[in-house]
Amino acid sequence: ASTARAALVDFFANKFPELANNKFYIVGESYAGVYIPTLAEELLDNAADAVNLRGVAVGDPCTDNDSQRDAMDVLWYGHKYGYVPDAEYDLLWNECGARYPNLMARAGGPHLAASELRERVEEELGVKWSELDANDREVRSTIADAFRDRFLHPGENFAFDAPECKVAHRKFLLQTSKGFTQGWAEHAYINDYDLYGPGGLTKEDDDMAAYLTRPDVRRALHVEDAPTDRWPHPEGGFRYRKEYDACNPNAEDGALSMIDFYRSVAPRLDVTLVFNGDSDPCVSYEGTRTAVERVGYKTLPGGSYRPWFYNHTAADVKVLLEKPPKFGPDLQVAPTGTQMGGSVVDYENGPSVAPTGAQMGGSVVDYENGLSFLTVHGSGHMVPQFRPQAALHMVRKVLGDEMFSPPLPEDGILESMSEREFQKAMDEWTDAARSPPYVGVEEEEGATLMQRAEQLMA
Numbered sequence: 001a002s003t004a005r006a007a008l009v010d011f012f013a014n015k016f017p018e019l020a021n022n023k024f025y026i027v028g029e030s031y032a033g034v035y036i037p038t039l040a041e042e043l044l045d046n047a048a049d050a051v052n053l054r055g056v057a058v059g060d061p062c063t064d065n066d067s068q069r070d071a072m073d074v075l076w077y078g079h080k081y082g083y084v085p086d087a088e089y090d091l092l093w094n095e096c097g098a099r100y101p102n103l104m105a106r107a108g109g110p111h112l113a114a115s116e117l118r119e120r121v122e123e124e125l126g127v128k129w130s131e132l133d134a135n136d137r138e139v140r141s142t143i144a145d146a147f148r149d150r151f152l153h154p155g156e157n158f159a160f161d162a163p164e165c166k167v168a169h170r171k172f173l174l175q176t177s178k179g180f181t182q183g184w185a186e187h188a189y190i191n192d193y194d195l196y197g198p199g200g201l202t203k204e205d206d207d208m209a210a211y212l213t214r215p216d217v218r219r220a221l222h223v224e225d226a227p228t229d230r231w232p233h234p235e236g237g238f239r240y241r242k243e244y245d246a247c248n249p250n251a252e253d254g255a256l257s258m259i260d261f262y263r264s265v266a267p268r269l270d271v272t273l274v275f276n277g278d279s280d281p282c283v284s285y286e287g288t289r290t291a292v293e294r295v296g297y298k299t300l301p302g303g304s305y306r307p308w309f310y311n312h313t314a315a316d317v318k319v320l321l322e323k324p325p326k327f328g329p330d331l332q333v334a335p336t337g338t339q340m341g342g343s344v345v346d347y348e349n350g351p352s353v354a355p356t357g358a359q360m361g362g363s364v365v366d367y368e369n370g371l372s373f374l375t376v377h378g379s380g381h382m383v384p385q386f387r388p389q390a391a392l393h394m395v396r397k398v399l400g401d402e403m404f405s406p407p408l409p410e411d412g413i414l415e416s417m418s419e420r421e422f423q424k425a426m427d428e429w430t431d432a433a434r435s436p437p438y439v440g441v442e443e444e445e446g447a448t449l450m451q452r453a454e455q456l457m458a
Contacts (some may be wrong), residue, residue, distance in 0.1 A: 001042035004035075008043065009050045021172065023054040025271075029102070029382060030283065032062020035244050037261035037435075044268050055271030055370075057398045060283040060381050062104065062247035063274070063291040064257035071287030072105035074179040075172065081195060081279075083176050088168050096165035097157035100179050102192075104247050104282055106151065113151065114233065120146045127228065152179060156352040180281045194380020195279040199325050204324040262295045270401050273372050277379030277386060278362060285375050292373040302407025303366030308374070309405065309434045310393035312359040328388045330378060357432035361390040364404045374404065396440070405433040 012020040013197040021325040026036050036058050043053045062068075070076050075098060080087040093418055101112045118129045121142055125132070134137050152173060159165045165295040173179060177190035181199065191197040211217060212231045218224050242248045266272040274292050276285035323331070362375040376383045386392040397404055409425060410415075417425060432438070 001035075001038040002046075003041045004039050005047050005051075009047050011403050012051055013026075017100075019049070023399075025055045025057065026053070026060075027057040027395070027398070029059035029061065031247060033058050033258060033283075034242075034244055036061075036243070037258045037265060040265045040269070041261050044265055053269065055269050055273070055401070056265070057271070057275065057394075058135055059275045059383050060280050061258070061274065062283070062295065064259050065105075065245045065251060065290055066247065066257075067259075067291035067294055067316065068247075068283070068287030069101075069105065069196075069273075071284035071290075072279070074100040074102050074109050074176065077102075077284055078172070078176045078180070084172060088171060091164065092154075092168050095156065096159045096162060096168060096240065098150075098165070098169060099155035099157070099438050101249070102180070102282060103151065103293040106249060116150065117143070117146055120150070125206060134228060169351050185405070191281075191380065193280070193282055193382060194277070194329075194386050195281055195397050197329055197380055197386060204326055207324075218223055247413040249265070257291075259291055259294050262292075262371065266295070266297070268372045269370055271372075271398055273374060273398055274395075275376060275383065277375055277381060277383050278375045279379065280381045289373055292367075294372070295367070295371060297367035297369050297371055300366045300368060300407070300412050305363050305365045306408050306410060307433060307438050308361050308364045309358045310361040310390050311439055312389060314355065318402055325384055330387060331389070341383040358439050361387075361393065361404075366403070372404075389396060393440070402437065405438050 028036050036056050039292060040053060040056050043051050059418060075084065075089065075092055078303075079086070079093075080085045084092075106113070114281075121132070121139075122129055124142055124146070125139065134140070150244060154169050158169070177188050177199065180190050181192035190201045191199045212221075213223075213229060219227075243248070243252075243255060245251040245255040248255070262272065262274075274288060276283065276288045278285050290299040305422055312330075312332075317330070319328075320331060360377055361402045362377040362379075364374040374394070376387050376394070379390070380388040383394070394404075408429065409417075414422070
């Protein structure tokens with residue numbers, strides 16, 4: 001964090017001083033759930049006069065080991081979404097002692113998992129990974145054994161001697177694309193980043209890697225002299241030490257989690273948004289929601305869990321024809337209007353060609369000290385990838401420090417209403433939540449996603 005803080009201070013003080021007074025926001029996803037809160041505290045503590053940090057938004061994030069442990073277990077997730085029958089789940093979880101933490105919980109993410117795998121194979125074969133012959137039978141067998149033992153293992157407490165547990169374990173792997181794929185691209189049939197996205201596709205990742213390593217792109221990004229010319233994996237894999245109690249199975253006793261950092265930074269920012277796709281197999285929203293609740297802030301009056309909406313506008317036909325399969329699976333040619341985006345909570349201080357109108361985007365809850373938790377309905381791990389229109393709406397709200405939906409009537413009012421009064425209030429609340437200022441005026445028909453993004457950045 002101190003290194004990133006020094007880079008940002010230099011950015012605003014020396015490279016672009018004309019931007020120094022602008023409001024600055026940090027947004028990211030996944031393991032950025034660690035990078036962002038720690039960097040935010042570093043900036044607020046040591047560079048508040050140089051960097052005008054006003055808010056953070058952290059998506060599908062590594063947050064707190066204890067809060068997220070069960071929700072990042074593939075067996076737990078698979079049972080929740082109907083992949084594992086109740087009886088088999090009960091047998092595996094409660095009698096066999098099976099646990100299947102995903103790659104984020106088991107190794108801190110696929111990059112570190114790949115590094116672990118390479119190290120083990122190199123040690124067993126006595127050959128550097130880059131020199132291995134992928135067609136050699138012994139090499140392939142060693143890699144398969146290392147992968148199975150490290151990432152398909154049902155845990156140290158598993159009852160290996162019980163035949164019924166062995167059968168249930170193997171059924172589970174068959175039912176769930178080897179525990180929701182876990183890097184098994186060749187035979188994958190479930191997307192490990194989005195439950196409802198197409199499985200077994202890596203072309204867009206391969207294309208992105210080829211793009212980011214092009215000389216002209218490296219030149220534009222000013223990374224021509226970087227110590228590696230590979231992306232996303234350096235030659236020897238990733239090797240670094242993790243010290244926080246978030247997506248870190250080896251965290252030391254007493255290590256801080258991001259709950260501690262949110263308590264530190266939220267009261268000093270305008271906006272602290274933690275969001276999560278509600279069908280993310282990688283970082284399931286239940287654990288993130290629990291972590292945010294454990295920050296300990298009170299829910300704002302009327303700020304309890306409630307829907308938020310966004311305009312589901314028509315996507316340009318050109319976008320639909322050119323986009324990769326995993327990008328924007330909900331984009332349509334015909335607009336569907338305002339959609340629910342998820343749920344949100346607020347705390348104090350703190351592709352279709354024809355539009356379909358205001359649609360539910362998810363749910364949101366608002367707490368004191370400017371802290372909010374928000375779900376994005378139907379999204380997997382990377383919200384801008386799987387729900388780009390809802391994500392754009394979310395970014396607008398963060399930058400404008402605007403509420404996602406109107407407050408609900410307070411508990412006393414809800415309790416005292418007659419049934420007729422409540423039905424009327426409920427309809428009026430829904431109409432308000434699906435209208436300006438909570439949902440923007442529908443964009444001009446035919447406008448593309450890129451045009452709307454450019455308007456936002458202007």
